[in-house]
Amino acid sequence: MLPSLFGILGAAAATAWAYGCPVANTSILANNGTPVGKEEVHNGYNIYITKPQGNATAAVLYLTDVFGIQLAQNKLLADSFARAGFLTVAPDMFNGTPAPGDINVPGFNTTTFLDRHGPAQTDPIVAAGLAYIRSLGIARIGATGYCYGGRYAFRAGGNLTSAGGKANTPGTQAVFAAHPSMLTDAEISAIQGPASVAAAETDAMMPAARRTQITSLLQASGKEYSFAVYGGTHHGFGVRVNETDPRQRFAKEEAFLQAVRWFSVWL
Ligand SMILES: *[C@@H]1O[C@H](CO)[C@@H](O)[C@H](O)[C@H]1NC(C)=O
Ligand SMILES: *[C@@H]1O[C@H](CO)[C@@H](O)[C@H](O)[C@H]1NC(C)=O
Ligand SMILES: *[C@@H]1O[C@H](CO)[C@@H](O)[C@H](O)[C@H]1NC(C)=O
Ligand SMILES: *[C@@H]1O[C@H](CO)[C@@H](O)[C@H](O)[C@H]1NC(C)=O
Ligand SMILES: *[C@@H]1O[C@H](CO)[C@@H](O)[C@H](O)[C@H]1NC(C)=O
Numbered sequence: 001m002l003p004s005l006f007g008i009l010g011a012a013a014a015t016a017w018a019y020g021c022p023v024a025n026t027s028i029l030a031n032n033g034t035p036v037g038k039e040e041v042h043n044g045y046n047i048y049i050t051k052p053q054g055n056a057t058a059a060v061l062y063l064t065d066v067f068g069i070q071l072a073q074n075k076l077l078a079d080s081f082a083r084a085g086f087l088t089v090a091p092d093m094f095n096g097t098p099a100p101g102d103i104n105v106p107g108f109n110t111t112t113f114l115d116r117h118g119p120a121q122t123d124p125i126v127a128a129g130l131a132y133i134r135s136l137g138i139a140r141i142g143a144t145g146y147c148y149g150g151r152y153a154f155r156a157g158g159n160l161t162s163a164g165g166k167a168n169t170p171g172t173q174a175v176f177a178a179h180p181s182m183l184t185d186a187e188i189s190a191i192q193g194p195a196s197v198a199a200a201e202t203d204a205m206m207p208a209a210r211r212t213q214i215t216s217l218l219q220a221s222g223k224e225y226s227f228a229v230y231g232g233t234h235h236g237f238g239v240r241v242n243e244t245d246p247r248q249r250f251a252k253e254e255a256f257l258q259a260v261r262w263f264s265v266w267l
Contacts, residue, residue, distance in 0.1 A: 004214045006114075009244050014092065016153060017105045019132070026253045026256070026257070027257050028076075028080055028083035028084055029077075029080045029252075029253055030076040030079060030080055030122070030226060031073065031076065031241065031243055031249075031252065032072075032073075032076065033076060034071060034242075035048075035050070035078075035079055036050060036079050036082075037049050037050025037051070037075060037078060037079055037082070037088070038050075039069070039092075040130065042129075042132040042135075042214075043128035043129075043131055044090060044097075044128060045091060045125050045129070046069075046071040046091075046092040046095070046096065047060075047062075047069075047077060047089055047090060047092060047093065047128075047129050047132060048074075048075055048089070048090040048091075048092070049083055049088070049089055050075070050079045050081075050082040050088045050090075051087055051088075052082045052083065052084075052085045052086060052087060052089075056085065056086060056087035056138060057084055057135075057138070057140065058086055058087075058138065058140040058141070058142070058189045059087040059088065059089065059133045059135060059138045059140070059141045059142075060076070060078075060081045060086040060087070060088045060089070060141070060142050060143075060144055060263060060265065061080045061089055061090075061091075061126070061129055061130055061142070061143045061144070061153075061156060061172055062074070062081065062088050062089065062090035062143055062144055062145075062149075062231070063090070063091070063093065063126060063143060063144065063145035063146070063149030063150070063152045063153050063193065064090060064093050064098075064145075064146060064148070064155070064239075065146045065147035065148050065149055065236065065239055066094075066098060066099035066103070066113070066147065066148045066162050067098050067099055067133055067239075068092060068093055068094050068098030068099075069090050069092050069093075069098075069102060070098050071098070071101070071239070071240075072189070073239050073240055074146075074239060075090070077146075077183075077196070077238075077239060078090045078255070080256060081144070081260070084260045084264075086263065087133070087136070087137055087138060087144075087263075088200075089127055089129050089132060089133050090129070090130065091129035091139065091160060092125070093117070093122055093125060093126075093149065093152070094147070095118055095121075095125065096224045099113055103218045114182075115267060117148075118186045119155065120124045123155065124153070125154075126152050126156055129203075130156060130171075130172065140173060140267040141173060142172055142173065142174040142176065142259075142262070142266075143157050143171075143172040143174075143175050143176070143262040144176045144177070144259050144263075144265050145176070145177045145178070145180065145234075146176075146177075146178045146179065146238050146239045147178075147179055147180065147181050147205075147235065147236060147238075147239075148181055148182070149177075149180075150177030150178060150179060150180025150183060150197075151177075151180050151181065151182050151183045151184075151187065152176055152182065153172075153175050153176065153177045153180070154177060154180065154183055154187045154190075155170050155171075155173070155187055155190075155193060156172045157171050157174065157175035157191045157192060157193055157204035158171055158187060158190030158191050159171060159190050159192065163264065171192055171193075172193070173192075173193045173197070173266070173267055174193050174194045174196075174262060174263055174266045174267050175191060175192075175193065175195040175196070176195075176196045176197075176198075176258065176259040176262050176263070177195070177196075177197050177198070178197075178198040178199075178237070178238030178240060178255050178259075179198065179199060179203055179205070179206060179235050179236065179237065180197065180206065180211075180240070181198045181205040181206070181235075182205070183206075183214070185191070185213070185217055188214060188217040188218060189217055189221060191218075191221055191222070191223055192223075193223060193224075193266070194223055194224035194225065194262065194266040195218060195221070195223060195224075195225050196215065196225065196226045196227070196228075196236055196258060197218070197225075197227045197228070197229075197257070197260045198215065198228050198230065198251075198255040198258055198259075199228065199229045199230070200209050200229075200230060200233040200234050200235050200236070200237050200252075201229060201230065201231050201232060201233050201234075202234045202235070202237040203234065204234070205212060205235060206235075211229065214227065215227045224266060226258070226262070228252035228254075228258060230247075230249065230250075230254065230255065231247065231251075232245075232247030232248065233247065237251050237252055237255070238252060238255045238256075239252075240253075249250040
């Protein structure tokens with residue numbers, strides 16, 4: 001009994017080590033503090049770049065929520081992917097004009113904002129970030145997206161051309177999306193590789209019925225997929241949480257590890 005149990009644990013530990021993945025060690029995830037990456041202009045667009053120690057062999061294309069790379073928590077989460085070993089590139093999805101931190105401020109019209117930042121505007125920005133990663137000679141690329149960006153992670157992992165993006169730009173090899181909003185059936189069906197989703201329990205943009213549909217579409221895609229729902233969470237938990245609430249804190253950590261494991265294994 002004991003030797004066989006030891007064998008099982010030993011095998012699990014060896015597997016984790018082989019992927020170089022910090023399985024349950026969340027110390028690399030930063031929720032506050034000072035971002036360590038830098039902003040640079042490449043292919044005509046501003047991007048936030050954050051690098052791991054040593055030479056990266058895989059990259060993460062980090063696609064933000066409506067608060068953009070201007071929100072510190074987006075930069076800090078991108079930095080966390082870099083600490084997990086990925087060269088991480090976060091395009092400025094709104095070209096300098098993200099939504100205000102409080103979208104209920106007078107004068108901000110969400111409908112107008114989203115109309116101004118549809119696929120016609122955003123696909124080229126995402127494609128430019130992807131092209132920058134490729135220009136560094138890194139071919140293994142995963143897209144991670146949050147809320148607004150979750151949809152674009154799927155678009156990046158699908159056929160950018162059919163999605164209205166830059167012609168002949170192949171997508172990323174794997175996709176992770178936390179509480180994606182406005183994700184269409186066609187975008188899910190177009191994925192070309194493994195896709196993983198982290199969902200909030202309470203999310204008007206992805207209620208339980210929609211979660212069921214998305215899971216069915218992922219299954220029908222024939223690609224590797226996973227779909228996790230985190231109890232006690234609301235839309236946005238993958239990026240913005242109340243750290244003193246243990247359920248929210250756990251969910252953000254777990255969704256981060258879900259993405260890191262996904263890319264470590266499937267890229
Ligand atoms: C977790 O990782 C950090 C480095 O990021 C390391 O200093 C720490 O000792 C690790 N903790 C455990 C329990 O392995
Ligand atoms: C990174 O790659 C460069 C160029 O290929 C090489 O000179 C350098 O030694 C590498 N560094 C590490 C830490 O592997
Ligand atoms: C927001 O803009 C849309 C048109 O883009 C308009 O129909 C709507 O009334 C506006 N909402 C508010 C609260 O001003
Ligand atoms: C996406 O591209 C692949 C080949 O690159 C093709 O087989 C597939 O039909 C395309 N899917 C869509 C939805 O355009
Ligand atoms: C954060 O969570 C703690 C613990 O659940 C709670 O007491 C506190 O009111 C919350 N803060 C905010 C701003 O919601």
